[in-house]
Amino acid sequence: MPGMPPFGAETPCSILAIGSVIEYGDTTITCDFRGGVKHRVDVDPNDPMNSVLLRTVGFKASAETDKGSIAIEQNDADVAPQSKLTLTQQFPPKYTHHDVQSFIATLDLGTGEPVVLTTKEPMVCDAQLTQFPPRGDLYKLSAPVDMVDPSAPDTVVARLTTFTSKRGGL
16 A cells, blocks of 8 residues: 555664653652654454554653663553554655554662552553654653553552653654
């Protein structure tokens, strides 16, 4: 399909999220995440001519802070991809990328054992692109991401409130 990545292709992409904010307990932590994501291109059965589904086959980013380190990493195989790349204009090409990631967060803040949390609902970042994979394009968090202890999934322990990231070409 012209303008879209080929089915089965794996597209690695770097991530740099400067000034990310995590609220944990009564502490607000500002940090710079660096890492990457890799997607595998799948058929979108609902709109195969204008969009593809993107299955996450790798996602990891980490940050060092004055309090310690924080890492976020894909927490499960992406068996039902929710990320989608849609061609919104043929020429010049324009796309929207709706990127959906569930992750495990490990907060090692020097207070004893690291705290391991998981997303209550997936993180959603959106971008307007002129090419895919992106080359330094800006992705914005669509809503804060609540994180919970897996043994107490109804109690929000932390929240990722800012994760504006540049992707690719870094």
